[in-house]
Amino acid sequence: MKLTDNVHITKWVDEMTALVKPEKVVWIDGSEAQLEELRHEAMATGELIKLNEEKLPGCYLHRSDPNDVARVEGRTFICSKRQEDAGPTNNWMDPQEMYKKLYEIYDGAMAGRTMYVIPYSMGVVGSDFAKYGIELTDSIYVVVSMAIMTRIGKAVLDAIGDSADYIKGLHSKAELDPEKRYIVHFPEDNTIMSVNSGYGGNVLLGKKCFALRIASTLGRNEDWMAEHMLILGVENPQGEVRYVCGAFPSACGKTNLAMLIPPEAYREKGWKCWTVGDDIAWLRIGEDGRLWAVNPENGFFGVAPGTSAKSNPNALAATKKNTIFTNVVHNLDDNTVWWEGMDKNPPKNAENWKGEPWDCTDGSKGAHPNSRFTAPAINCPCISSEFESKQGVPISAIIFGGRRAKTAPLVYQSRNWDHGVFVGSIMASETTAAATGQVGVVRRDPMAMRPFCGYNMGDYWQHWIDMGKKLSNPPKIFNVNWFRTDEQGNFEWPGFGDNLRVVEWVLRRCFDEAGAVETELGYEPKAEDINLDGSGVTAETLEDLLKVDKKLWLEECAGIREYYAQFGDKLPKELAEEIDALEAKLSE
Ligand code: OXD
Numbered sequence: 324m325k326l327t328d329n330v331h332i333t334k335w336v337d338e339m340t341a342l343v344k345p346e347k348v349v350w351i352d353g354s355e356a357q358l359e360e361l362r363h364e365a366m367a368t369g370e371l372i373k374l375n376e377e378k379l380p381g382c383y384l385h386r387s388d389p390n391d392v393a394r395v396e397g398r399t400f401i402c403s404k405r406q407e408d409a410g411p412t413n414n415w416m417d418p419q420e421m422y423k424k425l426y427e428i429y430d431g432a433m434a435g436r437t438m439y440v441i442p443y444s445m446g447v448v449g450s451d452f453a454k455y456g457i458e459l460t461d462s463i464y465v466v467v468s469m470a471i472m473t474r475i476g477k478a479v480l481d482a483i484g485d486s487a488d489y490i491k492g493l494h495s496k497a498e499l500d501p502e503k504r505y506i507v508h509f510p511e512d513n514t515i516m517s518v519n520s521g522y523g524g525n526v527l528l529g530k531k532c533f534a535l536r537i538a539s540t541l542g543r544n545e546d547w548m549a550e551h552m553l554i555l556g557v558e559n560p561q562g563e564v565r566y567v568c569g570a571f572p573s574a575c576g577k578t579n580l581a582m583l584i585p586p587e588a589y590r591e592k593g594w595k596c597w598t599v600g601d602d603i604a605w606l607r608i609g610e611d612g613r614l615w616a617v618n619p620e621n622g623f624f625g626v627a628p629g630t631s632a633k634s635n636p637n638a639l640a641a642t643k644k645n646t647i648f649t650n651v652v653h654n655l656d657d658n659t660v661w662w663e664g665m666d667k668n669p670p671k672n673a674e675n676w677k678g679e680p681w682d683c684t685d686g687s688k689g690a691h692p693n694s695r696f697t698a699p700a701i702n703c704p705c706i707s708s709e710f711e712s713k714q715g716v717p718i719s720a721i722i723f724g725g726r727r728a729k730t731a732p733l734v735y736q737s738r739n740w741d742h743g744v745f746v747g748s749i750m751a752s753e754t755t756a757a758a759t760g761q762v763g764v765v766r767r768d769p770m771a772m773r774p775f776c777g778y779n780m781g782d783y784w785q786h787w788i789d790m791g792k793k794l795s796n797p798p799k800i801f802n803v804n805w806f807r808t809d810e811q812g813n814f815e816w817p818g819f820g821d822n823l824r825v826v827e828w829v830l831r832r833c834f835d836e837a838g839a840v841e842t843e844l845g846y847e848p849k850a851e852d853i854n855l856d857g858s859g860v861t862a863e864t865l866e867d868l869l870k871v872d873k874k875l876w877l878e879e880c881a882g883i884r885e886y887y888a889q890f891g892d893k894l895p896k897e898l899a900e901e902i903d904a905l906e907a908k909l910s911e
């Protein structure tokens with residue numbers, strides 16, 4: 324039964340139905356009864372495995388096809404009419420050509436299957452910040468995951484009313500053929516099409532596809548920003564909560580920072596941290612001229628391996644109920660899950676992520692390195708009381724970061740907004756031996772948005788510059804690097820909870836409460852400005868962590884110029900001026 328009379332929706336659903344030809348169409352109303360029925364259906368086919376109800380109530384294991392375990396950047400497209408609007412960092416194809424190609428693949432793709440119609444909201448339903456979408460899918464895994472990651476159901480259709488303002492999303496697993504796998508965005512049509520994949524990052528269309536790629540384009544047109552950022556509230560002993568957003572490329576500790584537990588010396592004094600978001604921030608200019616952030620998501624789609632009671636107890640706690648685990652180890656003894664880095668006790672009687680018998684003695688990994696948990700945000704013990712707030716939280720600081728063994732100091736502050744945009748635009752991260760076999764290859768990832776910016780990155784930087792002009796009280800912008808190493812290659816900074824020591828300085832700077840010295844890069848703390856009490860880090864090491872190696876930075880400038888060159892005249896003049904100024908300072 325159709326759940327709406329909105330002709331913009333019903334007409335499109337009818338058209339897509341005629342294309343993919345499902346056996347039946349089911350509208351998702353968001354009720355627990357309907358979701359439970361679908362979970363049972365998925366259990367019967369093996370799509371979901373029910374886990375131990377006592378130890379992991381409401382939790383399920385799902386396995387994706389072994390050829391389909393990660394986002395596919397090479398097959399992700401931005402199909403704007405003009406190629407220059409997608410820019411050099413995106414794959415592009417003419418929209419008409421792409422529609423033709425996709426329609427052939429989608430033709431009859433759901434034959435014999437059910438098509439689910441999922442109305443969903445990014446943001447609190449009915450709030451000014453919220454944006455709505457409809458995802459059509461032939462996957463129950465997608466339905467139950469969207470029910471965790473977003474707000475779904477009839478209430479969303481009621482909020483859309485008879486408007487045409489919603490994002491269309493069509494997903495079909497089709498044959499899971501990697502050669503015909505496409506994740507395609509048509510920003511000028513507010514449409515997303517995903518086919519031949521069942522992996523979360525490719526098929527939970529509210530997340531990267533809508534909340535970043537499409538939303539970044541909407542934000543540009545409507546004077547707001549969609550960013551790949553965590554949102555963290557830091558409560559000081561006076562009970563005042565100040566908020567930061569942080570953009571980091573993958574494997575740089577974003578979820579850990581979002582769920583940070585203060586070091587003991589801080590906890591004793593009353594410091595607390597609160598998670599508003601771990602992956603995506605939508606940012607708008609408030610009436611007070613400050614930047615306000617909401618997390619448009621309703622859950623966490625986190626990487627499982629490495630998540631432990633030590634590294635991130637809050638994330639682990641979030642997965643203890645109503646969670647879907649994908650591609651982790653199945654412990655057959657007690658019907659629970661396990662992954663590398665959870666603890667030192669891999670199960671003896673288990674199946675690996677592919678469902679094969681596994682006991683870790685052959686040295687193979689049990690969980691896929693990109694195995695995930697899909698957990699409701701409200702499960703997180705440190706979820707912020709502002710998580711559901713309609714207007715969001717005011718942002719005092721934006722922190723950019725990457726993994727750099729030598730160049731970037733532990734922390735520095737940009738001189739002003741435009742310089743901060745420059746700092747974000749030159750973000751880069753070094754690949755690790757574990758990830759690629761090649762250590763220290765620098766990959767540029769401006770604002771951690773390289774895979775997620777829905778339009779030309781040069782225009783995106785210009786949008787940042789323009790937003791700064793409209794903010795009478797902009798956040799201050801910083802860069803951090805938790806990954807500096809010494810001569811022997813050991814990390815010099817302990818990271819994790821101790822990162823609060825740096826965040827404290829960052830926030831104090833935003834309220835004129837802390838000192839700094841000016842360097843070629845911007846403002847840096849003096850060693851005494853960072854509280855090292857109980858950290859085990861000496862003042863000497865801290866000094867080392869804050870050093871700027873001019874020779875390395877001049878080499879860095881050459882790399883930045885080379886990177887910038889591909890944007891031609893789309894490179895904002897402000898950024899061209901910043902690289903000139905940095906090089907001049909380093910050459911003094
Ligand atoms: C990512 C993610 O790939 O959040 O960035 O899943």
Ligand code: MN
Nearest residue numbers: 551573602603
């Ligand atoms: Mn992410």
